[in-house]
Amino acid sequence: MTLLHDTISADGRKGGAGEILAIRGGRPLRGRVEVKGAKNLVTKAMVAALLGESPSILRDVPDISDVAVVRSLLEVHGVRVQEADEPGSLMLDPRDVESAHMEEIDAHAGASRIPILFCGPLLHRLGQAFIPDLGGCRIGDRPIDFHLDALRKFGAIVEKLPAGIRLSAPTGLRGANIHLPYPSVGATEQVLLTAVRAQGTTELRNAAIEPEIMDLIAVLQKMGAIITVEPSRVILIEGVDRLEGYEHRAIFDRNEAASWASAALATDGEIFVGGAKQPEMLTFLNVVRKVGGTFDIREDGILFRRGGDLRPVTVETDVHPGFMTDWQQPLIVALTQAHGESIVHETVYENRFGFTDALVKMGADIVVHPHGLQDGPRRVPRRSLEQAAVINGPTPLVGADIVVPDLRGGYSHVIAALTAEGRSTVRNVGIIRRGYEKFFDKLTAVGADFDVIG
Ligand SMILES: CC(=O)N[C@H]1[C@@H](OP(=O)(O)OP(=O)(O)OC[C@H]2O[C@@H](n3ccc(=O)[nH]c3=O)[C@H](O)[C@@H]2O)O[C@H](CO)[C@@H](O)[C@@H]1O
Ligand SMILES: C=C(OP(=O)(O)O)C(=O)O
Structure with a gap:
């Protein structure tokens, strides 16, 4: 693993070194990461x-x-x-x-x-x-x-x-x-x-x-x-x-915590998220349990791992205390490995499934319904802007050349590349530094095999 650059530019928009990762995937992520303020x-x-x-x-x-x-x-x-x-x-x-x-x-x-x-x-x-x-x-x-x-x-x-x-x-x-x-x-x-x-x-x-x-x-x-x-x-x-x-x-970053949890589920690994707390993550933890993941809540953080085969789940994103929209993108990577059909209804934003194109390119079976799905009883009121993604799994993922579109989508791409067999090139990863501190260091801490190549 070669770390050429893992710093923030003062201006979040600037590119440069640390923008392109070569990732060799296909092995579980195991280790400990700390989350700080949200x-x-x-x-x-x-x-x-x-x-x-x-x-x-x-x-x-x-x-x-x-x-x-x-x-x-x-x-x-x-x-x-x-x-x-x-x-x-x-x-x-x-x-x-x-x-x-x-x-x-x-x-x-x-x-x-x-x-x-x-x-x-x-x-x-x-x-x-x-x-x-x-x-x-x-x-x-x-x-x-x-x-x-x-x-x-x-x-x-x-x-x-x-x-x-x-x-x-x-x-x-x-x-x-x-x-x-x-x-x-x-x-x-x-x-x-x-x-x-x-x-x-x-x-x-x-x-x-x-x-x-x-x-x-x-x-x-x-x-x-x-x-x-x-x-x-x-x-x-x-x-x-x-x-x-x-x-x-500051309160801990529950979005980062949920992201590393999804990485553990997707790669069949085991990640301890230091600083994560249960009360702010109740809804996420329920979904982890429903998909067959396990979590162990400790004084100083939460340990996430996949307990066995992942099960499919239906999720509706919502305002708090519902399932947060920022959690759905990393979760979908894990759902590509679940046995059966999962559905994610995105009700908060009107265009949050663009990142799934790259997952499909890697072998995932995901169909996006841009105007949502009428699929029976719902807890979250239907919104005119909503979309739905139907994920059928498990599908093996294979390495690909992909470009990060946004913060959570970018994190999800990296996790998909780490789940996939073979080599991936992930471009534009600088965006991920908008919301994930010491991202490359943390990937290293959980055993990710990658090089920064540009
Ligand atoms: C920096 C920050 O805290 N970002 C979070 C914040 O974003 P942000 O505060 O931008 O999200 P909002 O809760 O405002 O947006 C929710 C919905 O309201 C709509 N809307 C919002 C404002 C407005 O003036 N008009 C309007 O129509 C938006 O288009 C969207 O459909 O909450 C979102 C929902 O939990 C999270 O995904 C983001 O991570
Ligand atoms: C949508 C997000 O952030 P922002 O509102 O800062 O774009 C996010 O954190 O996933």
Whole structure:
């Protein structure tokens, strides 16, 4: 195994060394990996630091390119960011927040989805905000209409620019009554980050309640916010005049944990995921059990292994506490090895099965139904945008030349290549660093046989 490069570029979009892997598959992955703070919390907690009048300390920050992008965008707005009291901790000092130059903001275009969450904090701190065009996984349209509608209700004025948007709040931001058309994670965070310093009370209905959102609420409460989570997806936020910095250890990355679990199932291996915890993964663990995998929940993590032949399963992705959409892509690799027909209904995004083309090229039997399947009783309400994938297994996979399309799809391609007999070339793996820290090191730790060839 030759490691030529396993570092993050400051800019998540840049290519270069570490982009192409030659993988020799066909043997079980066994070993231990550690997961740190969740990409889907850490990046938002970093934005929350903008709202404080004093510095914040965030611990268990993963070394991923989405964090680098958010750090850089904070820095161009005058936030001083440096390592704090232990490896993987950041001190974020927002006392000198200032407007950034347009070119500095534009340099972050297309790199991540997080910049949209700068709207409320920048409006509070500076009275205006410029937000670059967003990046993130291309798994559907991913509109930001819920975000902008909510911001307008708070009193913001939104202008479309040739690249990005400009917001201003000439008369300040006031609490609002907001009902989200769908429990969007990002829009819920947008409302939280805006309402905490708005004048008066905000009532948010049909809010997302993912564990990462609860952790963001914990961060905001440490800062001085007053947020009440009521039953039935209602969140009340009483605006306050001043927030301070926080000290916080981020919730673990349950998406990374589920990914390594699926790798153990797919390759008939055994992987201990240090830092994984049961409560946030209940729904995933139920599916592991249903497909015939086993898990052993320990004090410091969860051990995943395949117990025998894998069984087929039907899964509907959903908002929390349902089966998370980010889990379905790695799981599908394992389902190619299950005995019988599995069905995955993707109800969150309208285009999240593109990665299966590569799996089919490797020998998998997967048929994607772009308008979903009418197949009997369902727990998750049908959505017009949904699709379904029918996976028949087990099928031997053979090595192929494949190109990574997005973060989870990319991880799934690597795992498929490690499951497949023979040699695969996997291109564009740099995308995987958006959400998986020390990815090559971790592959090595579980015994993957690969070379970085470009
Ligand atoms: C950085 C981050 O935390 N990303 C996560 C976040 O993405 P993100 O916050 O972008 O996902 P959302 O929950 O907002 O999206 C859910 C659905 O709502 C739609 N929608 C959303 C906003 C909007 O203004 N209009 C609109 O129509 C989306 O197109 C999608 O169909 O939650 C997703 C759902 O758990 C996860 O897959 C992503 O990993
Ligand atoms: C869809 C994802 O991320 P993002 O929202 O950052 O594109 C993901 O983490 O799988």
